[in-house]
Amino acid sequence: MQDLSPAPASLVLADIVEPGIGRLTLNRPEARNALSRAVIHALHAEIERLGADSTVAAIVLAASGKVYSSGHDLKEMTARRSEADGGEGFFRETMGACSAMMRAIVACPKPVIAAVEGRATAAGCQLVATCDLAVASETADFATPGVNIGLFCSTPMVALSRNVPRKRAMEMLLLGEAMSAADALSYGLVNRVVASGEVINEALGMARIIAAKSKSTVAIGKAAFYRQAELSLDDAYAYASEVMVRNMMTADAGEGICAFVEKRHPEWKDK
Structure with missing residues (x-):
């Protein structure tokens, strides 16, 4: 069973923006909102908490700072290579925890809307693809660049390949190049692209429409x-x-x- 005991609350800020609308904010800007084990843990717990809250109708998932999420915390993972098993146990647990968190977003009875300012790469791009809806800044971009460092984005591939055409998904996965917000819109990775600074307002507008329904x-x-x-x-x-x-x-x-x-x-x- 997934361990959902308390995690540092500051890593993922949670608030009720207005009646019916919850907001979660990745709050690790100094680390480009990398998805450390603690962040994964905290985000999973908050998704389940808001999903079970009868007063919440929709959830907006935002991020602090200039980067939405750079994906897995590679510094944290590299530090585990010195362990007796070369870090394999930690890597296995981390991938399992991240996959469980992504599945929790899909299983959440409340629609989850990604509000993307800045760059979303690797598991950060996976996070956007996993959300039910996504709004991006016109300056945002998206990438699955793992192939460039010898670590193919296999788990991000699951969500990506279910949201964009196969050839486009393979292009992102094999070339490791960034996709502009405009291309992300045309390929179906995001729903709307708006001016910088307007992402949260657009996401909240969509959430209000959902909150007015049963x-x-x-x-x-x-x-x-x-x-x-x-x-x-x-x-x-x-x-x-x-x-x-x-x-x-x-x-x-x-x-x-x-x-x-x-x-x-x-x-x-x-x-």
């Missing part, structure tokens, strides 16, 4: 989206049809449809 309906839809994407076409339709029936039986579906027919705003019960 939390239970959004949770049903998010879970179904990721589940059906892994199925064959026939199985996906069978699964999605069953989800639609279950959704139709909820109180909020009944209220929403009645409100639409009666030309009024729905009053969600979130169930």
Whole structure:
């Protein structure tokens, strides 16, 4: 079981920006917001905490400083090479912890929106690709440059290859070159590109739209989206049809449809 005991709170700042909207901020700017084991641990715990908070409808994931995230903390990992096993145990645990944190974002019933100012590389790029939505500054860029240092970005590849066309993903992985925000938008890695300094406002605007909807309906839809994407076409339709029936039986579906027919705003019960 993933250990979610307390971690240094300062590594990931958490606040409720306004009713229904939680914000998590990577707060290790002096280390380019590298994903150390402690940061991974703290982010995982906060995602699960906000995901279980009934008052939260959407989560914005931002970062302090000029770099969104440079990926894994290579200094931390290199220091472990002096251990008896050459660091293998630590590397295995770190990759497992990071993968579990990424899966927690996908499993979170609340949509998670990346607000990207600056550069997102390697596992930092993976983090952006893993989030449900992403807004980037026009000066942001993205890269999976591990191949340049002899460490292929195999785990970032999982999220990247599920968000951008295969040839583009392989280009990023094999060449290790940076992708501009404009290219990230055209390839589907991010949803919107805005002027520098406007990223958080744009992300909050998207979060407000989500927060105005039924939390239970959004949770049903998010879970179904990721589940059906892994199925064959026939199985996906069978699964999605069953989800639609279950959704139709909820109180909020009944209220929403009645409100639409009666030309009024729905009053969600979130169930």
